[in-house]
Amino acid sequence: MRLSKTPLGTLREDPADADVPSHRLLARAGLIHKIAAGIYSYSPLMWRVIKKIKNIVREELDREGGQEILMPIMQPRELWEESGRWARYVAEGIMFHLKDKRGTEVCLGPTHEEVVTTYAKRVLHSYKQLPVNFYQIQDKFRDEIRPRFGLMRGREFMMKDAYSFDATSKGLDASYDAMKRAYTAIFTRCGLDFRSVQADAGAIGGEGGSEEFMVIAATGEDAILYCPESGYAANVEKAGSRVEPSPDAGEAQALDKRETPNVRTVEQLEEFFDMKAIRMAKTILYNATWVDREETVAVLVRGDLEVNNVKLTNALGALAVTLADEEAIKKATGADVGFAGPIGLPEGTRIIGDKTLRKATNLLTGCCETDYHCLNVNLGRDCPEPEWHDVRTARAGELSPDGKGELVETRGIEVGHIFKLGTVYSEKMEAQFTAESGKLAPFHMGCYGIGVTRTAASAVEQNHDELGIIWPRPIAPFEVVVAVLDAKKNDQVELATKLYDELRATGTDVCFDDRKMSAGAKFKDLELIGFPLRIVVGRKAADGIVEFSTRKDLEKQEISASEAVAAVRG
């Protein structure tokens, strides 16, 4: 490709709406063009990047036995009623849906479990056909509450989604492991620094394990915790840890109500009673939402710890939880904010207790009365026995759940997510096959996603400097650029053209910067776009000398044209 013939559209200034590096640089380099919030066009060069990522994905999935298919973007409501997800996705406002002129409802697919399960049901009838893994690379649509960060969180984006069908859960384990291998190979080949972590399965649901593949980057939207000693790694939404056990407070003693005027926070209580937070139980009221109802629930967590919303949502089996507002708190406790406690809540209020409090005795808590707290509270004696769950947020510095070392925190961009769905969808949608026993059995399913466009953005997020993008070679728009510095000088043009032709002839992924422009501007453009290797044909062209450099270190080497060819290919 001659760069004189492609619209580069590089910008000298940062676009006003971009603030993370990948968004800023992709836009400045002219690689993406915004059409609406979270909706982009890709330039010819960007499309090459995406195609390269797609090809790596294809090769590695095919290697593990994946078979590429293509499923529709528009999906009928009935299908989503079968799986029971229509209401949830509509309630969460995450799905684009519309009616056709007859009033039939369809959605723009945010994911394809329903469609693929229906397909599998039609074409897979016997255990002899299993296992099988179907995948597609298709645009996905999600009505994100807040699209942002350019390609990081779009409303229309490109995703590879794969679905495995097995006869047994053991088979599913093997299919899942195969995908894990494929994902590891894919992100390694893309040249990314990543880590796989245990994850929450979220709205996709399912009964089995789930892991996310995270590209390590400071601007990542997810916090992850890992243990360098044991290799344990998890999204904070999911992460467990070992914390200092609650101190032994002895046998239960008589409840002791104390006046605590205007003492509302854990810090104030520590001072007022000269007692550590670890001996207290915070009572936090949440408003939880289910498909058909809303309810205020009380959550008890040790004074020195924090509640994890995702764990709480899962514990309740709710769609979502939000902190109760002041009005709701007053209504539920009959007291001012800061005095909620397990004692004195309305009859029937669900109380969730974090497991760290299970054996604790003689706690300090609120008691739903303004300006009072209680000492020697014993859960189950002074209030109904809480439902015990792990609803606590793990933190860096705490011990890994395996006890082998301390947890360290870092941030990551979720580029891949693999799930064991089990039989949830196949049962709901009656997707069955004839097993070896001759009886019908539901498929054991797995589902596996890769954000293709997000992967491209994360590569930029992880590989850039103040001058621009530094594409990893396997996914660069072109691996090599041959640039004529002065496109009006015949000797330069001749040598450069010869080099370009020669490299092309040997199958090198090379483009030719034959644009007539000043040298400085040309360098800036090429550095912004980020081709990994550069051959500059300049004033020494007559002697057959060119300049070779890599985008990464920009160190220039004057070598002969033939040496340059060797350098590129070596």
Add this chain to the structure above:
RNA sequence: CGGGGCGUGGCGCAGCUUGGCUAGCGCGCUUGCUUCGGGAGCAAGAGGUCGGAGGUUCGAAUCCUCUCGCCCCGACCA
């Protein structure tokens, strides 16, 4: 959805508070001459319903109302 901010040639912005004549600046674009290894100089040009609708006024980018869009901060996901 709640809170904050912004819509002015392709991009980045000024002008708006205190209405006033042909709406400016930088980048980019076109043409010519010069320049030619780190975003060149000079000259001449092209390009704008000031997001949209309604209103106030002799007069609106500027004031009022409505509306659409975009960005940033909070709960979801690849």
